[in-house]
Amino acid sequence: MDFDDRERPIVLISCVKSKRNAPSKARDLYTSPLFKKMMSYALLLDPKEIYILSALHGLLELDKVISPYEKTLNNMKVKDRKEWSDGVLASLEARCDLQADEFVLLAGKKYSEFLTPRLAHVTEPMDGLSQGKRLRWLNEQYHV
Template sequence: MPYKAKAKDLYISSLFKYNLKYAKSLNPDKVFILSAKYGLIDLEREIEPYDKTLNNMPSEEIKKWADCVIGQLKKEANPEEDEFIFLAGEKYRKYLLPHISKYQIPLEGMKIGEQLQYLKMRCSNE
């Protein structure tokens, strides 16, 4: 039987961990992970480890992925009325944003080191 773990436990980079800590500190109604393989996933969902990223996918494939994610999102929230905070990279949000009315991108334009510094400063009180 293939190994499975909760989605929040599979992602182990410092950037992911600080993003998650920061996301939770905002007291949102819900936090999701944008996965290249699974689309929109709940933190507690059990998934198998994978090695897939949008970073080297052609635009057409990313658009198909984004359409799938929007379909998943509509089952969880209202893209026209709810507010979303994206902590994901540009490739992961580019084709999602046209479908979402209200959103924030607090890390937009920052390099990874700048993102980590921003997140550490905001999570240091926790």
């Protein structure tokens, strides 16, 4: 992905179900191959920042220590997903410029649906792909 002369992107990665059994830094808590490949791909983009979109915690910094949990947006009501997105956007707004910064969103539709309309410059390279196809796409990128 080429960002030309634009600023380095801020990458947002969705959480996944597979987690370690003990409190860990957010970057280490999620253990699935999909998450690991999303993280590797994000690092290849030389981002300004990487954040994790957690169904429970909202916007997570990579080094924040959290306990394992079971929560997903996939079975949440629309109203609850909107409230979750509002919280994530408020956290993002405190850290970056939603209108000027470039965002790369590595997440499924339930995580992105209410975020992307409020981000002026957003790329979703895996938009519309099922989990298996996202993993396949990631495998094709720079041999991640």
